[in-house]
Amino acid sequence: MATKAQEPKGKLGVMVVGLGAVASTFMTGVLMARKGLAKPIGSMTQYDKIRVGSGEDKKYLHYKDIIPLADLNDIEFAAWDVYPANAYESAINAEVLKEKDINPVKDELEKIKPMKAAFDHNYAKRLDGDNVKTVKDRWDMMEQIREDIRNFKKESGVDRVVVLWAASTEIYVPVDEEIHGSLAALEKAMKADDREHISPSMCYAYAALSEGCPFIMGAPNTTVDIPAMWELAEKTGMPIAGKDFKTGQTLVKSGFAPIIGTRCLGLHGWFSTNILGNRDGLVLDEPANFRTKEVSKLSTLESILVPENQPDLYGHGNDEDTQYYHKVRINYYPPRNDNKEGWDNIDIFGWMGYPMQIKINFLCRDSILAAPLCLDLVLLSDVAMRAGRHGIQRFLSFFLKSPMHDYTKNEVPVNNLFQQYTMLKNAIREMGGYEADEQID
Numbered sequence: 145m146a147t148k149a150q151e152p153k154g155k156l157g158v159m160v161v162g163l164g165a166v167a168s169t170f171m172t173g174v175l176m177a178r179k180g181l182a183k184p185i186g187s188m189t190q191y192d193k194i195r196v197g198s199g200e201d202k203k204y205l206h207y208k209d210i211i212p213l214a215d216l217n218d219i220e221f222a223a224w225d226v227y228p229a230n231a232y233e234s235a236i237n238a239e240v241l242k243e244k245d246i247n248p249v250k251d252e253l254e255k256i257k258p259m260k261a262a263f264d265h266n267y268a269k270r271l272d273g274d275n276v277k278t279v280k281d282r283w284d285m286m287e288q289i290r291e292d293i294r295n296f297k298k299e300s301g302v303d304r305v306v307v308l309w310a311a312s313t314e315i316y317v318p319v320d321e322e323i324h325g326s327l328a329a330l331e332k333a334m335k336a337d338d339r340e341h342i343s344p345s346m347c348y349a350y351a352a353l354s355e356g357c358p359f360i361m362g363a364p365n366t367t368v369d370i371p372a373m374w375e376l377a378e379k380t381g382m383p384i385a386g387k388d389f390k391t392g393q394t395l396v397k398s399g400f401a402p403i404i405g406t407r408c409l410g411l412h413g414w415f416s417t418n419i420l421g422n423r424d425g426l427v428l429d430e431p432a433n434f435r436t437k438e439v440s441k442l443s444t445l446e447s448i449l450v451p452e453n454q455p456d457l458y459g460h461g462n463d464e465d466t467q468y469y470h471k472v473r474i475n476y477y478p479p480r481n482d483n484k485e486g487w488d489n490i491d492i493f494g495w496m497g498y499p500m501q502i503k504i505n506f507l508c509r510d511s512i513l514a515a516p517l518c519l520d521l522v523l524l525s526d527v528a529m530r531a532g533r534h535g536i537q538r539f540l541s542f543f544l545k546s547p548m549h550d551y552t553k554n555e556v557p558v559n560n561l562f563q564q565y566t567m568l569k570n571a572i573r574e575m576g577g578y579e580a581d582e583q584i585d
């Protein structure tokens with residue numbers, strides 16, 4: 145039964161894992177927006193209006209007028225990073241924003257000094273910072289993060305905390321039923337210091353949930369996408385969301401694929417490639433880290449254009465000759481820094497099988513697209529917690545490249561952007577005490 149969200153009492157702590165390009169752009173934007181010096185463009189929670197009620201009672205309202213969202217003025221930031229640079233230095237180093245857009249909030253950014261990271265070099269070989277915790281084992285790593293969260297709460301006086309992963313993509317950790325299948329097995333492995341199956345990000349997630357904080361996975365890591373973490377989220381009554389911010393190419397894909405599907409056009413293949421030169425790109429240049437991203441990016445199309453449902457349209461051309469060919473490439477190219485350029489080549493076919501091509505060239509800015517997602521995911525997870533929603537937050541799929549779903553029960557993720565938007569709107573309605581519905585707006 146859907147529950148209305150409780151009003152917030154005090155400040156909201158936002159603890160960000162990773163203080164790189166995305167995190168510093170997010171923080172700078174929030175601080176600038178609350179001074180009235182910048183606009184939080186791209187943020188659904190700040191701009192979107194949705195319908196509530198119907199007939200004569202129909203109204204179009206901003207989210208804040210439907211659900212009790214935390215105010216931007218009530219946010220306090222903290223972060224962890226492998227490098228000691230504070231949020232101001234990090235924003236300057238990232239070169240996403242111009243100095244004129246950072247300097248007005250320099251004092252506040254400088255105060256955000258990263259705590260020592262829970263880090264394992266084997267999970268991101270290209271990083272060599274030394275702002276790292278000394279830990280006995282994975283359990284100790286998790287306990288130290290819990291302590292950080294408790295200290296931050298005490299020192300800042302915040303009422304609630306949301307933990308957001310905006311750190312580098314870790315190497316791919318495939319789901320292992322024996323270790324990740326239950327909470328008991330996961331805890332056992334953490335205590336046994338099983339470094340192969342327990343990533344540092346799992347320690348952050350475990351710590352966050354245990355301290356009563358929602359956890360959001362912004363990278364493609366499998367961290368909370370395992371039954372053990374679903375069990376922990378249920379046990380602690382906390383929301384979890386993931387994985388991988390849906391920013392550039394995948395946003396386009398999840399919005400464009402429905403055009404092909406809805407018009408019953410055929411698809412021979414979809415080739416996506418992009419170049420980027422930020423630290424994220426550097427980490428993803430390592431094949432084991434890229435694998436995590438690839439798995440996440442590939443999942444988008446398959447549930448929108450389903451070969452089994454439409455064999456004539458989507459049952460052609462890949463390795464097994466059972467479906468269309470789908471390829472994703474990321475290339476590290478330093479000169480472009482955060483300004484990613486993506487190309488999509490889509491080979492479609494129409495009436496009587498005649499081929500056509502669509503080309504999309506997206507010159508985007510990675511962190512500019514990711515920052516509003518950080519804000520929306522944080523604010524909505526906080527409301528979800530206050531509405532008593534726990535476990536996987538499917539309504540947040542709209543913001544995520546590879547939405548979490550219960551694959552042990554053969555649940556299919558919703559990747560179609562417009563279906564995701566319906567889920568988002570209905571969750572907002574329910575958390576605001578209105579009925580969910582599917583009326584046309």
Ligand SMILES: NC(=O)c1ccc[n+]([C@@H]2O[C@H](COP(=O)([O-])OP(=O)(O)OC[C@H]3O[C@@H](n4cnc5c(N)ncnc54)[C@H](O)[C@@H]3O)[C@@H](O)[C@H]2O)c1
Pocket residue numbers: 161162163164165166167224225226227261262263264268271273310311312313314344345362363364388389390391392422423424509510511513514
């Ligand atoms: N920008 C986008 O469009 C986008 C989209 C989807 C996902 N992402 C993901 O968001 C994440 C952040 O991207 P970015 O461009 O800010 O990268 P970045 O490299 O600029 O920042 C990541 C930071 O995380 C730190 N870090 C790594 N491991 C850590 C750990 N265990 N604990 C604490 N800090 C750690 C690194 O030192 C680095 O400063 C990446 O995983 C990226 O794949 C970004």
